[in-house]
Amino acid sequence: MAVETARPGLWTRAQRASVDQLHIRLESLIVLIALGAVMAVLSPFFLSLSNFLNILLATSTIGVLAIAATFVIGSGGLDLSLGSVMGLAGVAGAYVAVNLEWPWPLAVAACILAGAAAGNINGQLVTRAFVPAFIVTLGMLGLARGLALVISHGRAIYGLPSAMVYIGQGRPLGIPMPVIIFVATALVAHCVLAYTRFGRHTLALGDSEGAACAAGIRVERHSRIIYTLSGALAGLAGLLFTARVNAGDPTAGINYELTAITAAIIGGTNLFGGRASILGTMIGALIMGVLQNGLTLLAVQSYYQQMAIGAVLILAVFIDQYQVRRESRV
Amino acid sequence: MSLLALSGIRKSFGAVDVLHGVDLSVGHGEVIGLVGDNGAGKSTLMKTITGIYRADAGAIELDGKDILPLDPGQRRRLGIEMIYQDLSLAKQQDVASNIFLGREPTKKLFGLFPGFVDKASMDRQAAEMIERLGAHLPAINRPVGSFSGGQQQTVAIARALTFNPKLVIMDEPTAALAVREVQSVLDLIRRLKSEGIAVILISHRLNDVLAVTDRIVVLRHGRAAADLATAETNMNEVVARIVGGGDMSAAAAHEQRG
Numbered sequence: 001m002a003v004e005t006a007r008p009g010l011w012t013r014a015q016r017a018s019v020d021q022l023h024i025r026l027e028s029l030i031v032l033i034a035l036g037a038v039m040a041v042l043s044p045f046f047l048s049l050s051n052f053l054n055i056l057l058a059t060s061t062i063g064v065l066a067i068a069a070t071f072v073i074g075s076g077g078l079d080l081s082l083g084s085v086m087g088l089a090g091v092a093g094a095y096v097a098v099n100l101e102w103p104w105p106l107a108v109a110a111c112i113l114a115g116a117a118a119g120n121i122n123g124q125l126v127t128r129a130f131v132p133a134f135i136v137t138l139g140m141l142g143l144a145r146g147l148a149l150v151i152s153h154g155r156a157i158y159g160l161p162s163a164m165v166y167i168g169q170g171r172p173l174g175i176p177m178p179v180i181i182f183v184a185t186a187l188v189a190h191c192v193l194a195y196t197r198f199g200r201h202t203l204a205l206g207d208s209e210g211a212a213c214a215a216g217i218r219v220e221r222h223s224r225i226i227y228t229l230s231g232a233l234a235g236l237a238g239l240l241f242t243a244r245v246n247a248g249d250p251t252a253g254i255n256y257e258l259t260a261i262t263a264a265i266i267g268g269t270n271l272f273g274g275r276a277s278i279l280g281t282m283i284g285a286l287i288m289g290v291l292q293n294g295l296t297l298l299a300v301q302s303y304y305q306q307m308a309i310g311a312v313l314i315l316a317v318f319i320d321q322y323q324v325r326r327e328s329r330v
Numbered sequence: 331m332s333l334l335a336l337s338g339i340r341k342s343f344g345a346v347d348v349l350h351g352v353d354l355s356v357g358h359g360e361v362i363g364l365v366g367d368n369g370a371g372k373s374t375l376m377k378t379i380t381g382i383y384r385a386d387a388g389a390i391e392l393d394g395k396d397i398l399p400l401d402p403g404q405r406r407r408l409g410i411e412m413i414y415q416d417l418s419l420a421k422q423q424d425v426a427s428n429i430f431l432g433r434e435p436t437k438k439l440f441g442l443f444p445g446f447v448d449k450a451s452m453d454r455q456a457a458e459m460i461e462r463l464g465a466h467l468p469a470i471n472r473p474v475g476s477f478s479g480g481q482q483q484t485v486a487i488a489r490a491l492t493f494n495p496k497l498v499i500m501d502e503p504t505a506a507l508a509v510r511e512v513q514s515v516l517d518l519i520r521r522l523k524s525e526g527i528a529v530i531l532i533s534h535r536l537n538d539v540l541a542v543t544d545r546i547v548v549l550r551h552g553r554a555a556a557d558l559a560t561a562e563t564n565m566n567e568v569v570a571r572i573v574g575g576g577d578m579s580a581a582a583a584h585e586q587r588g
Contacts, residue, residue, distance in 0.1 A: 020471065191439075191446075195439070195446045195447055195449075196436075196445050196446060196447060197434045197436065197445065197447055200423075200427060200431070200434060200447060201431075201432070203420075203422070203423065204420040204423060204427070204431050207420035207421060207422045207423055208418065208419065208420045208421065210414075210416070210418050211418040211419055211420045211428075211431065212420065212431070212432075213382060213402065214380070214382065214402065214412070214414060214418040215402075215403075215406075215418075215431040215432035215433075215489075216401065216402045216403025216404070216405075216406045216407075216432040216433075217403065217431070217432050218401065218403070270422070274420065274421075274422040274423070275422050
């Protein structure tokens with residue numbers, strides 16, 4: 001039917017091997033290593049175990065949000081409400097623990113459930129009311145943030161029970177709890193996305209809704225599950241943040257969706273769905289973490305860090321689109 | 331008893347009535363040609379069989395069992411497969427992922443965690459299926475979007491045949507193919523028939539339809555306007571039924587030249 005194609009070049013083969021074996025784009029791995037090398041040269045404090053744990057700790061909240069972004073974008077959707085839902089979830093948990101004085105496990109559950117509920121509303125509106133995901137989740141960005149401010153009367157809720165604070169500040173074996181939870185979540189999420197039917201259907205749905213539908217996948221139900229999962233993960237991020245700062249802060253997570261989506265995209269997630277990997281996203285999240293950590297060590301103003309994140313997002317999508325266009329011309 | 335029986339199928343999209351009560355029956359191992367003008371309702375009718383569209387009224391039975399309430403996945407499991415005109419492939423996924431989409435075999439990881447997709451088994455079976463179709467693909471583990479049109483169609487065909495179908499619906503399978511590839515699709519249809527698999531072939535290429543079918547059903551304005559035994563009809567009659575009365579000798583002559 002067709003001739004065998006010519007053997008691809010070394011670079012292409014290395015790219016494919018990296019994606020096939022590690023689920024990581026070679027470019028993002030190289031960027032992370034190069035960035036780490038530059039920071040190590042520029043700052044004597046960069047290469048140390050404590051700074052490494054610092055980076056992971058600072059990345060944990062964003063990292064969990066980036067996992068959520070990877071699932072949603074991989075399925076062909078978009079969730080702009082991640083940061084706001086994270087803020088709402090943290091306030092909900094603090095309110096349950098402090099104002100209602102319920103036991104801490106219920107407060108933990110409240111964080112996750114508040115996030116899942118917001119995500120489920122996103123999913124219902126996208127799949128049943130046919131409002132575009134961009135608008136639904138942009139609206140939820142405002143709704144969830146406003147609700148967090150209403151519940152907390154605009155002030156942070158202090159005085160969490162110590163068991164809850166341990167989730168954010170505890171260090172079993174010297175490793176921060178948020179790092180443990182983040183890494184465990186990432187490993188489970190990676191297995192789900194890469195190796196289960198659910199994960200494969202998620203990518204197929206993002207690739208072609210028509211193909212997924214023709215194959216008998218219940219695409220709308222699947223979308224609702226993805227949005228609910230995304231919200232629940234934002235709830236987990238809210239829990240980690242709230243427990244770490246020991247307060248339910250209604251302004252927590254502002255602009256975090258920007259960083260989370262950037263991490264997913266530079267990790268190799270196709271902006272339009274169909275291609276995504278959690279390990280890739282973790283590399284992306286670490287790139288963002290190293291960038292912020294390094295700029296902080298170099299005493300660069302945080303305003304510039306914000307600009308750097310925005311620039312990286314645009315650059316990452318540019319490179320991705322450039323490659324797609326080049327491949328489709330061949 | 332026939333394999334598939336449609337009766338009184340109606341379907342409209344908003345104010346547009348596409349199907350006005352279509353009756354159609356397909357026997358075991360029978361090859362039916364479904365022809366008609368653009369907009370006659372051919373693809374819509376087929377999508378009501380696969381379950382992508384839900385019929386507004388009418389009945390669909392497979393082996394005497396009512397399948398109208400079933401979703402597309404359940405109908406596939408009963409043996410109804412379709413090769414869509416646009417192929418409906420997930421182009422960033424590889425060959426095996428497409429062939430097994432929605433029906434991935436699973437295994438336990440380390441004998442403990444169930445639900446892990448058995449990719450090795452998928453790849454092996456996918457390669458066997460491609461081999462059986464006598465086709466060659468550049469690589470089994472590359473995204474199908476990087477393949478040529480003919481190669482992509484091979485993947486779509488393999489997907490339809492891997493799970494022992496009873497009925498395969500083909501929507502314009504030869505429209506975009508070169509002469510030799512058309513012959514291999516027609517040979518495939520004959521092979522399916524010999525294995526007892528029923529085929530519904532939608533095509534504008536009436537020579538192909540006349541060459542491989544047992545019966546030809548003409549759809550016109552959302553109704554089954556004619557049901558002709560292929561052995562007892564000819565190009566002129568089929569064309570006449572498609573355009574519907576009037577002076578059709580010019581159209582028939584044109585088709586015969588083509």
